[in-house]
Amino acid sequence: xxxxxxxxxxxxxxxxxxxxxxxxxxxxxxxxxxxxxxxxxxxxxxxxxxxxxxxxxxxxxxxxxxxxxxxxxxxxxxxxxxxxxxxxxxxxxxxxxxxxxxxxxxxxxxxxxxxxxxxxxxxxxxxxxxxxxxxxxxxxxxxxxxxxxxxxxxxxxxxxxxxxxxxxxxxxxxxxxxxxxxxxxxxxxxxxxxxxxxxxxxxxxxxxxxxxxxxxxxxxxxxxxxxxxxxxxxxxxxxxxxxxxxxxxxxxxxxxxxxxxxxxxxxxxxxxxxxxxxxxxxxxxxxxxxxxxxxxxxxxxxxxxxxxxxxxxxxx
Amino acid sequence: xxxxxxxxxxxxxxxxxxxxxxxxxxxxxxxxxxxxxxxxxxxxxxxxxxxxxxxxxxxxxxxxxxxxxxxxxxxxxxxxxxxxxxxxxxxxxxxxxxxxxxxxxxxxxxxxxxxxxxxxxxxxxxxxxxxxxxxxxxxxxxxxxxxxxxxxxxxxxxxxxxxxxxxxxxxxxxxxxxxxxxxxxxxxxxxxxxxxxxxxxxxxxxxxxxxxxxxxxxxxxxxxxxxxxxxxxxxxxxxxxxxxxxxxxxxxxxxxxxxxxxxxxxxxxxxxxxxxxxxxxxxxxxxxxx
Numbered sequence: 125x126x127x128x129x130x131x132x133x134x135x136x137x138x139x140x141x142x143x144x145x146x147x148x149x150x151x152x153x154x155x156x157x158x159x160x161x162x163x164x165x166x167x168x169x170x171x172x173x174x175x176x177x178x179x180x181x182x183x184x185x186x187x188x189x190x191x192x193x194x195x196x197x198x199x200x201x202x203x204x205x206x207x208x209x210x211x212x213x214x215x216x217x218x219x220x221x222x223x224x225x226x227x228x229x230x231x232x233x234x235x236x237x238x239x240x241x242x243x244x245x246x247x248x249x250x251x252x253x254x255x256x257x258x259x260x261x262x263x264x265x266x267x268x269x270x271x272x273x274x275x276x277x278x279x280x281x282x283x284x285x286x287x288x289x290x291x292x293x294x295x296x297x298x299x300x301x302x303x304x305x306x307x308x309x310x311x312x313x314x315x316x317x318x319x320x321x322x323x324x325x326x327x328x329x330x331x332x333x334x335x336x337x338x339x340x341x342x343x344x345x346x347x348x349x350x351x352x353x354x355x356x357x358x359x360x361x362x363x364x365x366x367x368x369x370x371x372x373x374x375x376x377x378x379x380x381x382x383x384x385x386x387x388x389x390x391x392x393x394x395x396x397x398x399x400x401x402x403x404x405x406x407x408x409x410x411x412x413x414x415x416x417x418x419x420x421x422x423x424x425x426x427x428x429x430x431x432x433x434x435x436x437x438x439x440x
Numbered sequence: 441x442x443x444x445x446x447x448x449x450x451x452x453x454x455x456x457x458x459x460x461x462x463x464x465x466x467x468x469x470x471x472x473x474x475x476x477x478x479x480x481x482x483x484x485x486x487x488x489x490x491x492x493x494x495x496x497x498x499x500x501x502x503x504x505x506x507x508x509x510x511x512x513x514x515x516x517x518x519x520x521x522x523x524x525x526x527x528x529x530x531x532x533x534x535x536x537x538x539x540x541x542x543x544x545x546x547x548x549x550x551x552x553x554x555x556x557x558x559x560x561x562x563x564x565x566x567x568x569x570x571x572x573x574x575x576x577x578x579x580x581x582x583x584x585x586x587x588x589x590x591x592x593x594x595x596x597x598x599x600x601x602x603x604x605x606x607x608x609x610x611x612x613x614x615x616x617x618x619x620x621x622x623x624x625x626x627x628x629x630x631x632x633x634x635x636x637x638x639x640x641x642x643x644x645x646x647x648x649x650x651x652x653x654x655x656x657x658x659x660x661x662x663x664x665x666x667x668x669x670x671x672x673x674x675x676x677x678x679x680x681x682x683x684x685x686x687x688x689x690x691x692x693x694x695x696x697x698x699x700x701x702x703x704x705x706x707x708x709x710x711x712x713x714x715x716x717x718x719x720x721x722x723x724x725x726x727x728x729x730x
Binding site: 135138139142143146147150261262264265266267268269270273274276277281373379380383384391394395398406410413414415417418421 | 565566568569570571572573574576577578580581582657661664665668669681684687688691692695698702705706709710713714717
């Protein structure tokens with residue numbers, strides 16, 4: 125196991141370096157001079173030259189990358205030239221919103237997807253299974269912004285049960301916070317339950333054909349006990365991967381959903397930074413999000429090896 | 441484009457049908473819808489349609505009528521015409537971007553799966569890096585700098601689709617490279633280029649083509665999301681995504697302005713998914729694989 129972890133860790137380093145390199149090139153190599161962007165149209169050549177020297181923009185590109193990376197490794201991601209906020213402050217301020225959204229969305233998606241998958245697998249090929257498999261397939265073709273519009277139309281415009289946009293911090297008013305979070309979380313959950321259900325269902329059908337399930341049946345165990353106790357855990361390997369990848373993906377904020385429902389999360393921060401050409405914020409946040417995704421994948425790999433001994437022995 | 445896909449469908453389908461596997465009504469309904477959408481999109485300029493950009497401020501959000509079959513939008517523009525011209529954008533971007541992914545990703549994947557070793561590690565690693573970025577953010581950032589245009593949008597989405605195609609191509613190549621016909625070709629002294637092009641490519645092409653259709657569905661959604669945010673194709677060009685975005689403003693007075701492009705998009709994406717998934721199931725020997 126230690127060898128497996130070490131091998132995966134060793135692989136992590138070049139990937140993280142490449143992520144930082146790509147982030148830096150996106151922000152640096154694309155057209156547009158940061159000094160001009162900051163100073164605006166009124167900039168005189170002397171001002172621009174002075175600012176460039178001040179920010180180190182006149183240095184060669186590899187040197188700028190190395191000094192940026194050096195700062196990042198010391199925890200200094202830079203400071204927005206528009207708001208004066210540091211990247212870390214901005215992220216810490218917005219992360220709770222995105223994390224809460226992600227957590228609620230995952231809970232929602234799992235509580236729709238897992239029971240459906242179990243019921244479908246228990247009677248695979250039956251009318252309910254075929255209906256649900258078909259619905260899951262159709263749901264995969266519904267973009268999130270589309271289900272967001274539909275949910276807003278029904279629950280906010282027609283029924284007036286829930287607010288369409290807005291946000292209140294959880295610490296301020298938990299009930300109001302949850303009311304604002306219901307529709308965005310439901311939107312994401314609707315997009316994610318089909319994947320969860322399809323994966324768990326097909327793994328579960330495979331597990332139910334194993335000999336030990338036949339033995340459990342022969343012993344006279346109830347179907348519920350067989351499904352939930354004997355079949356669920358060995359079937360949930362792929363489910364762990366899917367959930368892990370979803371979590372990693374949503375660390376970057378569900379951009380579309382945050383924009384539609386006006387939630388002040390990481391996704392909105394990024395959109396804002398793109399809109400105002402706030403390069404420092406953009407490259408800092410993209411780096412953090414990318415690194416978060418890579419590390420999340422690493423954790424999933426480890427979890428996988430913990431759950432299934434064959435992987436750590438087979439590969440290592 | 442439509443004819444090309446039909447060829448693929450027929451080729452892939454002939455053999456299993458003989459085995460008695462039916463494609464079903466849904467499959468043919470999906471194919472029919474796709475042919476219809478492609479046809480109206482291609483012949484949009486020939487069809488007797490009002491201009492999609494002419495505004496008529498006296499006829500804002502007009503209901504269905506003989507003059508405007510599907511009514512008008514918030515600026516008095518003909519809704520049906522905008523839907524059809526919007527289909528052009530979704531289809532052009534949706535088909536061209538995965539072509540980039542198919543060519544680049546397919547080539548990289550085949551080379552990686554065939555030659556293995558250090559090259560494979562490098563390719564897989566760099567794709568992991570690309571996958572680490574939130575795709576929408578990457579697309580937004582790059583299009584914010586390169587400028588909004590259909591060409592840039594297609595290019596970015598194409599690059600973003602490379603890793604997925606690479607994985608499919610590599611996985612098929614890995615299994616195929618161990619098969620007897622490849623070993624026989626190697627034993628006969630065939631060059632690497634010949635084995636890759638004559639032996640492997642025809643076999644890798646089938647799963648890639650099925651995956652291509654699924655890729656089109658994904659790209660149409662991403663293009664729609666970008667245009668929905670107002671960051672896709674620049675106005676006044678209509679795209680399904682931007683029409684849904686505009687319709688969202690009048691959800692309380694005229695929800696149909698959002699629902700009609702939404703329905704068009706859903707049906708098209710669903711059709712691509714259905715056709716692609718059916719072909720994938722036919723070309724994939726593993727039953728029930730995701």
